[in-house]
Amino acid sequence: MKILLTNDDGIFAKGIYTMAKRLEKNHEIMIVAPDIERSGQSHSITFLNPLVIKEVKLDGLNAKSYSISGSPADCVRIGVQLFKKENIDLVISGINMGANTGTDILYSGTVSAAIEANLFGIPSVAVSAEWFDGKVNYDLAADYAVKLVEKIEKFSFKPMVLNLNTPFKLKEDLAEIKICKIGGPIYDFYSSHNNGNGEIIYKAIGREDTEKSIGTDRYYLHHGYPTLTPLKYDFTNFEAIKHLEDWLENSI
16 A cells, blocks of 8 residues: 555654555655644644745665654645645554544644545554653554555455554453543643743643543543544534524524
């Protein structure tokens, strides 16, 4: 397959290198990734400033590689133009340094890059590896991602977004992937101080976890299982449409 590889940790990140190294053994890989880390940029795009595109050489890889002075979504847009949509069978975003589970997917540049690919009608997979005690198991994430790619190649695959997360350590050898829904939020909390110039500085210093509901990606990942969630990007609240129509009609 012809695979466009991107991320939000930057083109020189270990995660994207690990993924590319594994995939290019059996596939044609093209890499288009941010020039620096762009984590947490969600689905932002650059349109007020020009994007700077630079071809780079990643040691040990044969893949054509480009850095982009923009967001992960920008990288997919440029990648589609560079390599032409019809020449891309699959987009993989990752491997991200840290899990993207629960409502964190709303802020994730990794997941948003995968969603951007799907807007072009290209199947996509976001791949993220759990951060644990300052370490990330990229090799484990690559193992499961490669197996998933093999299945996508072998069986017909309707264009959709798949969100794959792997734990730092499996509960058991060859633990099966849990197909599941996303979990709830994790709230960031901040410290604050006055800098003496009439400004108050807030800085994120940690996260306040919430209950990991059974059957969700956060629950299974916490218990040592890889998780896979199909995502969609239609935010329409279909259940509220009729209620809203009735409300407007009766309120006039």
